[in-house]
Amino acid sequence: MKMKRMVSVVGMHTGGERNDVITGGVLDVPGKTMFEKMRYLETQADDLRKFLLQEPRGTVTQCINLVLPPCDRQADAGFVIMESEHYPPMSGSNTICTVTALLETGMLPMQEPYTDLTLEAPGGLIKVRAECRDGKCLNVRFANVPCFVFGLDLPLEVPGIGTLTVDVAYGGMIYVLVNAAAFGFSIVPDEAADMVEAGEAIKAAAAVQIPAVHPENPQIHTINQTLFAGPLERGPDGLSSRNGVIVSPGRLDRSPCGTGTSARLAVLHARGLIEPGERFVHKSIIGSEFTGEIVETLTVGGKPGIRPAISGGAWITGFHQYVLDSSDPFPTGYTLNDLWKKRA
Structure with a gap:
């Protein structure tokens, strides 16, 4: 050799x-x-x-x-x-x-x-x-790096699917966030292939129809991730939810996704659904968990934003x-x- x-x-x-x-x-x-x-x-x-x-x-x-x-x-x-x-x-x-x-x-x-x-x-x-x-x-x-929302409740036309209402946020990557229930998704393993197909179509449409450029670094641009957000649950220990992130060229993130969790925290905070210091458990399609919280509010290029902290284990x-x-x-x-x- x-x-x-x-x-x-x-x-x-x-x-x-x-x-x-x-x-x-x-x-x-x-x-x-x-x-x-x-x-x-x-x-x-x-x-x-x-x-x-x-x-x-x-x-x-x-x-x-x-x-x-x-x-x-x-x-x-x-x-x-x-x-x-x-x-x-x-x-x-x-x-x-x-x-x-x-x-x-x-x-x-x-x-x-x-x-x-x-x-x-x-x-x-x-x-x-x-x-x-x-x-x-x-x-x-x-x-994490400072995270922020580009827009809430934005209209998006997806060929073969129809008109959606989506959120767009930066969590270290740029995400389009979609209500999983609107597709009938419970974010369980049997749905993985269907979630990927829909998620890639949504991502491709959003990248064209919703311009997204980081206000402090224009070399960071364009929506490149879809996050299907499950229903938000509130318990004695804080908030929790399932999610599924679609990673190109067409697969599901097996983890709860750290930047996806960060983008979702930015959206939840912008909607007044979570406060700094409140615990948020994000679950993946296979049930693994990351814990997130907002540790700081700030501005990013004039936009209101947050700094989230994310925790999890690796092997x-x-x-x-x-x-x-x-x-x-x-x-x-x-x-x-x-x-x-x-x-x-």
């Missing part, structure tokens, strides 16, 4: 969602900020994402995180998030997995009972508190070394539309 490349990866999942973490094989990436590094990978070095996430090495249900030296002196480490089709500025589930991998492999020192650290995501600095015991990272709580599933033989006919992998759905 004449090896051309080797990349070391820690296998991870949070809430059932696979978010692996690159810990070796990539020294650094050009760029003065983590956002610039993300853009460099996206525009100049996308072969790394394709190599790891596309077939035959990767799967459509997988994300991966590249750990890098931080650009901001306040940060302990930086990371770039790579999904099946794009590079989001922030991801909650990927943050939880990256923190757990960094601490449990010793890349960053673990302190018990709590380890406080700062990660630099492309979307901004993320303050983290990890609950640790006996060498295990039990829970990761992070304060190491394996240690992998992905290699590229110089004679391999698929150095950057491939996709087939039986699994990698293409939008019309």
Whole structure:
């Protein structure tokens, strides 16, 4: 074997969602900020994402995180998030997995009972508190980037579906939020395929009909996630709800989704349905849970917004070394539309 490349990866999942973490094989990436590094990978070095996430090495249900030296002196480490089709500025589930991998492999020192650290995501600095015991990272709580609402009760025409009323919000990615009950969805596993089909159609229509540009970073733009919101329930411990987030190129997030939870908190706060400090449990289609709360109200480019904190746990599933033989006919992998759905 004449090896051309080797990349070391820690296998991870949070809430059932696979978010692996690159810990070796990539020294650094050009760029003065983590956002610039993300853009460099996206525009100049996308072969790394394709190599790891596309077939035959990767799967459509997988994300991966590249750990890098931080650009901001306040940060302990930086990371770039790579999904099946794009590079989001922030991801909650990927943050939880990256923190757990960094601490449990010793890349960053673990302190018990709590380890406080700062990660630099492309979307901004993320303050983290990890609950640790006996060498295990039990829970990761992070304060997300500022989140806000683009619009409430917006009309949306979806071919084959009709006219919908939707909300649009930023939670680290830009979401169109839809009432699941309007489609008859209870957000249970048997509905997954139908939710994906409807969610991709809604996302494609919303991306065209509802312009969405981040007021402080115009390079963050366009609706790229659909969130089906289940009914809100109020109990003695706070609020709870189910949700299903549709991730391109056509699948359901297995976790409760950190940026989706953040976007929904922004919408709930804008509607006066939740107050800062109130507990909100968000459940995924497979029943896994993240807990969220609003820790700060603020403004984002003149828009009222919030800073949410999200918490959840992650688990190491394996240690992998992905290699590229110089004679391999698929150095950057491939996709087939039986699994990698293409939008019309």
